Amino acid sequence: MRKVLPKIKPMLAIPAEPFNSDDFLYEIKWDGYRGLAYLEQETTILSRNLMDLTARFPELQQLHQKVSNKPVILDGEIVVLDEGKPSFSKLQSRGKIADSLIVKRLAKVMPATFIAFDILYQDGISMMHLPLAQRKTALEETVEQGPDLIVSQYVYGSGIEFSEAVKKVGLEGIMAKRLDSLYTPGKRATTWRKIRNNKTAELVIAGWEKGDGYRRLGSLVLVCFHQGEWVYVGKVGTGFTRDEEAHLLTELNQIKTYAAVFTPSKGEFRAPLWVKPQLVCEVTYTEVSPDGRLRHPSYQGLREDKKPEECTIKQLAVSHEPKT
The missing domain is CATH 3.30.470.30 (DNA ligase/mRNA capping enzyme)
Structure with missing residues (x-):
């Protein structure tokens, strides 16, 4: 058999x-x-x-x-x-x-x-x-x-x-x-x-802001999942090639929505465009600030092999488990 x-x-x-x-x-x-x-x-x-x-x-x-x-x-x-x-x-x-x-x-x-x-x-x-x-x-x-x-x-x-x-x-x-x-x-x-060697996280795109000059995409708004809610962790505005920028805008325009999936702080964003939390991207960063924001993030690419709900806040913290 x-x-x-x-x-x-x-x-x-x-x-x-x-x-x-x-x-x-x-x-x-x-x-x-x-x-x-x-x-x-x-x-x-x-x-x-x-x-x-x-x-x-x-x-x-x-x-x-x-x-x-x-x-x-x-x-x-x-x-x-x-x-x-x-x-x-x-x-x-x-x-x-x-x-x-x-x-x-x-x-x-x-x-x-x-x-x-x-x-x-x-x-x-x-x-x-x-x-x-x-x-x-x-x-x-x-x-x-x-x-x-x-x-x-x-x-x-x-x-x-x-x-x-x-x-x-x-x-x-x-x-x-x-x-x-x-x-x-x-x-x-x-x-x-x-x-x-570099801190890396898979995060969910919740919105974006327009760029200046020749840049159509200024930054991506990033969130992760925690206890059933989406938590804002910062924006990333570097790491895009021109081709990737065009690809991202095509994808983002297909999942537009009218409201953010989290509660934005007053004055945090400039004319943001919100999207459904469906796209996962990989980002490198140096550390997480005390208020939970990524420092020096850089976009690395979309991750089609990851589900949004898998992108939890736990990945942003280094484990302090015993070494052996």
């Missing part, structure tokens, strides 16, 4: 600062789209929200030919590499294209790679109850690596040194994972920790 693989939401991590511990392994935090690869007689890649990404990345549709002991589920990240480093802007340009002919052309000029860092099912049997160290061994034994499929490498114990090394080469950050951690689908666990 054919074994049916379940739909799984990926395990999530908490934010943290660099630390050393012999109980953890450390690997690169890849700047891409999180994806679960279902490998049977064909390949299906689902996003963290169970959205099917397979058609957008035709160059990854043969991953099932690169693994043994099928059916298999791999957890990993879809990236577009540029001189060996992930380029989120190039990935984003791939992810928002639906036209099949353009998709096929982009697959040749900007090919994506699936970087696998965990194995959840092997031979149709769940491995999520096994410790991470054992799953890592199984992953390396199962995957035949190539340009389209890479197994993420890692180091033991030396998180601070590894974080510094990753920072020097311009990568986003590292992941710290307990060697004995079990895989808990859809849950954010202290056994997995994300350590970013």
